[in-house]
Ligand code: HEM
């Protein structure tokens with residue numbers, strides 16, 4: 001059982017729970033997006049998968065904020081990337097964090113400035129406004145596209161963790177998050 005906090009040798013239990021829990025939730029979120037993209041409007045599978053997209057997206061947004069705060073609190077004692085691709089790994093993780101915030105963030109912004117409001121698990125989170133704030137509706141046009149870019153970056157991240165670190169170099173990087 002790993003300690004709760006991170007250590008230079010491995011990620012702690014809380015970072016791991018957040019990492020793997022969110023990985024599962026992202027899988028469910030991309031399933032709903034894929035169904036929305038690929039299936040016709042009346043399809044019951046699409047309706048079922050799409051029904052949770054907004055609530056799950058808001059949950060992921062809250063979790064990424066918690067994870068970011070936990071990461072900052074553990075900054076001085078987390079594992080540090082080493083090896084020839086350490087710089088690329090740091091940039092890759094920063095891009096993952098940025099997109100995990102921006103993708104749901106633009107939807108939340110558009111709800112704050114929009115006329116339809118926003119519910120979370122049936123509770124009103126953002127009340128509807130009488131008039132829309134125009135600039136808040138601009139970045140949301142890229143929500144879907146940025147979501148797909150995030151999916152590609154995640155696939156690259158998995159390929160690096162499993163293909164490069166585990167299979168090619170067997171350097172223990174995967175184990176400090178998984179083993
Ligand atoms: C990390 C969280 C999220 C991810 C990864 C994500 C991903 C995506 C993707 C990839 C699409 C494109 C689907 C297609 O091509 O048909 C999409 C569409 C959509 N998402 Fe999300 N989403 C997230 C959060 C949210 C949230 C919080 C809301 C609402 C509050 C939301 C509402 C929508 C809506 C209404 C669409 C259809 C219109 C559009 O493409 O912009 N999403 N999402």
Ligand code: HEM
Pocket residue numbers: 015019022023024026071079080081089093096097100154157158161162173174175176177178
């Ligand atoms: C099968 C899926 C996945 C595997 C095998 C995997 C593997 C790993 C490994 C081994 C690390 C540690 C890297 C290091 O110590 O340098 C890591 C860190 C990280 N992973 Fe994943 N990962 C997966 C899915 C995801 C998903 C879905 C996301 C988010 C969208 C994600 C985001 C991150 C981030 C941001 C880090 C940096 C450490 C942190 O702040 O938590 N990973 N991953």
